[in-house]
Amino acid sequence: MKVEVRVYPKQGVLDPQGKAIASALGRLGHGAVQDVRAGKVFFIEVAGSDPRAAEADAKRMAEELLANTVIEGFDVRVVSGS
Amino acid sequence: MKFGIVVFPGSNCDEDCHHIAKDLLGCQADFIWHHDRDLKGADAVILPGGFAYGDYLRAGALARFSPVMESVADFAKKGGAVLGICNGFQVLLEAGLLPGAMQINRGLRYVCRDVHMKVENDATPFTSLYPKGSLVTMPIGHMEGNYTAPPDVLEALERGGRVVFRYCEPDGRVTDSANPNGSARNIAGICNRDGNVVGLMPHPDRCSEALLGNAMGIRMFESAVAALATR
Numbered sequence: 001m002k003v004e005v006r007v008y009p010k011q012g013v014l015d016p017q018g019k020a021i022a023s024a025l026g027r028l029g030h031g032a033v034q035d036v037r038a039g040k041v042f043f044i045e046v047a048g049s050d051p052r053a054a055e056a057d058a059k060r061m062a063e064e065l066l067a068n069t070v071i072e073g074f075d076v077r078v079v080s081g082s
Numbered sequence: 083m084k085f086g087i088v089v090f091p092g093s094n095c096d097e098d099c100h101h102i103a104k105d106l107l108g109c110q111a112d113f114i115w116h117h118d119r120d121l122k123g124a125d126a127v128i129l130p131g132g133f134a135y136g137d138y139l140r141a142g143a144l145a146r147f148s149p150v151m152e153s154v155a156d157f158a159k160k161g162g163a164v165l166g167i168c169n170g171f172q173v174l175l176e177a178g179l180l181p182g183a184m185q186i187n188r189g190l191r192y193v194c195r196d197v198h199m200k201v202e203n204d205a206t207p208f209t210s211l212y213p214k215g216s217l218v219t220m221p222i223g224h225m226e227g228n229y230t231a232p233p234d235v236l237e238a239l240e241r242g243g244r245v246v247f248r249y250c251e252p253d254g255r256v257t258d259s260a261n262p263n264g265s266a267r268n269i270a271g272i273c274n275r276d277g278n279v280v281g282l283m284p285h286p287d288r289c290s291e292a293l294l295g296n297a298m299g300i301r302m303f304e305s306a307v308a309a310l311a312t313r
């Protein structure tokens with residue numbers, strides 16, 4: 001199965017990368033951009049056929065390693081069964 | 083007095099720390115490979131600067147899972163003196179031995195230059211020879227040194243006197259322009275509640291002998307010798 005974990009700066013945490021990207025987009029003429037938050041996506045292949053187990057597993061992965069929960073939030077979704 | 087210097091794959095200031103401990107201070111010093119669990123009887127453990135595990139994922143995030151870190155955590159819990167310099171500080175944060183987290187510098191660039199700091203806590207084993215309130219100059223070299231923590235954690239650090247070093251102007255004024263990376267409250271270094279675990283972004287190891295143009299950093303290592311010898 002494929003699981004996708006998105007990790008991003010928590011609301012309220014300053015995101016220097018997102019801010020820089022937002023201002024670069026503004027300079028490129030994308031005047032409608034109001035805010036950008038920059039994060040990471042992990043595409044994880046896991047063995048097994050139970051999407052709920054895969055999702056629970058991926059949550060633990062995010063908490064233990066993929067996200068630094070002091071400053072980052074995350075969400076998990078099972079993208080495909082196989 | 084024996085220093086233990088942890089070597090992660092990607093550490094690159096381990097030799098500097100070893101040189102200071104052994105050649106400049108005449109102490110015993112041993113390298114501790116990150117896969118080992120034996121701290122070899124070290125009285126003080128140093129997590130040196132560098133790029134442990136290539137800084138993959140986040141600086142310090144993977145190093146935290148090295149077997150040696152379990153031993154370092156046990157050692158710290160029992161009151162052992164632990165110093166994290168730069169990348170070593172990042173590892174201590176990721177390992178939860180110190181609170182908070184590092185973000186990319188607010189200027190989004192690697193910053194390599196001298197900074198000025200005020201010593202705000204002279205009660206740790208690594209700062210006992212700096213008079214409280216004294217000013218020190220040390221070099222920094224990092225991309226992720228923008229210290230951040232939830233407001234209640236920052237308050238607890240302040241109340242507990244756990245901000246050990248704070249970025250300031252050459253005359254000691256704490257200003258935003260003296261802050262090289264955007265760290266909350268100009269924080270350059272902190273300690274844990276008991277004061278035995280200290281982390282800082284600047285490099286005392288890169289300014290520990292006159293040959294390098296600045297020897298202010300050696301006091302951190304000398305402090306450890308003084309503090310631990312009299313214990």
